[in-house]
Amino acid sequence: MSGGVVVVGSGASGVAFAARLVAEGRPVVMLDVGRRGPRPQHPDLDLPGLKRELADPHAHFLGTANESLILPVEDEDEYYGFPPDKQHVFSAHDRLPVSSRGFTPLLSFAAGGLAEAWTGGSYPFNEAELEGWPFGLDELLPRYGAVARDIGISGADDDLARFMPVHDGLQAPIELDRHAALLLADYERKRDRLARRNFVMGRARLAVLSEDRGDRRACDRLGRCLWGCPRGSLYTPSIGLDRLIGRDGFDYRPGHFVERFVADEGGRVRAIVARDEGGREREIPCDRLVMAAGTLASARIYLASLAAQGLRDVELGGLMDNRQMLMPFVNLKMLGRRYEAKSYQYHQLAMGLDLGGAMDYVHGLVTTLKTAMLHPVVQNLPFSMGTSTRFFGEMHTALGLLNVNFSDSPRPENRLALEEGRAGAAPRLLIDYRPTADEPARLRRAATSFRKILRSLGALAPKGMSHLRPMGASVHYAGSLPMTTRGPEDGLDPEGRSRRFDNLWFVDGSGLPTLPAKNLTFTLMANAYRVAERSFLA
């Protein structure tokens, strides 16, 4: 192989970057571990139909080794596990041991990366949220539209536009179930009063098709979202990757775990050192290297490369993640109502609450998850299991879950470092994270406001049921090598290029200077288009 552009990682940003280049006829090599999950079975059946047809439904829903079974355990931070079909997304790699304090990291070695398990939330950052970034919304907005046209995003130009810019390329929003429709109708009646509380609500913006697009089909509300959309309605990067594989100029190489890159004395990356599936080390030459392995894995590769050059004490500060709070609520008007098996399972509605300033904006996503496994939820109710199950049955259609995202900003003490392993062992990635001192007050304030707002929409959110997810659980990692106009050597320029190495770019979350309270994936894809166009296609 004679160099060229090499992309490391097949997550949302890596695939977006490669797609943009390949569309212009530029060759790209993609190195990836590339684990694959099972193919969906009986793709046209809804959930009850699937249960009827599966030869072994227990293996499908709980896993062959019961890996998705959640039993009551003391001091468990998370109360919902990953379904068997998504286990490959988060399974660990023995070449990347991690040690963390105050952070529960998730890494992915799947083809498609972490966004293989995303819920499709595609919310553009606004001008105020980009304050402190080395470029403005004018650079991202057209790329948001381009990504929307390429992957298919549904949504509406509604009240949420106050916090989310409207871009072109939106398909019509997906159909609401009765629960979500009632909430939205209540909101519309009380819109003016709620606006005075700086609250807005609208249709979720989702990477989910409401109209057919090529071989991907519009959402038919099969209720199987949690196990992976069998119709390809929900975009995942592996869909984009599969579309690229086989195209002229795209060379996908799964089975490669990238250890580090090798640079010459002039500060240019000349090769990548990767291990193949047999554990053999290989050196792969490259002219330009684009890191898209995800913030944590990219940081490890970067730090290992510096360590190989003798720079062993480098630490990367500024790690960020969206703290998430789960707030279950009961829509009283839905109590005892008939169950709709056919519904979209993730966010149908989104909420925005401005607590005073761009970074104090809080974003809530209303999920119904009617067909999720009950047992992890029911065991948390304060009754006997039989009563809890009956109670849940009565409440099921009335239940909602508000997933509240909080912004984060870079702080040097939240750092990534590398600890050398013993002879032959892989080096360990060290993660330190401490929330700000005012975080509890900030969370309390938002929780109180959302509780009051939900009450005015006819829904009750019992105080004791809210669950603060551990830091790291949102998987919105960012900020280890921020893009700045002028900044540290271990950072990026506004085009996403490393200040230390001339021919090295980062298009994953590493480069984000701040982290607004929104899923970052859509912005990563838009930024990957931006970097591709400005540095590679210009």
Place this chain on the structure above:
Amino acid sequence: MNDRGRSMRELRVLATMLGHAGPIDAMVERYAAVTADEGEIERGRGDRGLQLAALRRGGIPARMASVWAARFDRHGPLRRREALALALLECLPESMDSVDRCSDGGPGAAWPRFLWWGLCEVLLLLAALPVFGCARLFGDPS
């Protein structure tokens, strides 16, 4: 009673408590495998042995044990068996008619049911308190 027989018995009682009336044969192997991994009951927790004995007996004793576990032993072996049984039942095609069943009477019908279930829960707890409380304090009488 051998392991399979005991698992069958426990699962049948749990399925009944969780509102399932259909066959359970397809789940017994999995239930037995998971409960076998749980190991021995922790010593010094007399109520735990009694909870499992009550579960195998079925009927009111099993319900009393379940209410007791919900209040005072939320991570104990009975609670874990209940969650396991629920998870297994949820995977069955007929789950929509049992554990996943949702009624359709509206809020007017829901509230009386909540009150009735709450009352039953309190009465069972009152009955369970002296029995399981003594077992917890003084050892396992089973």
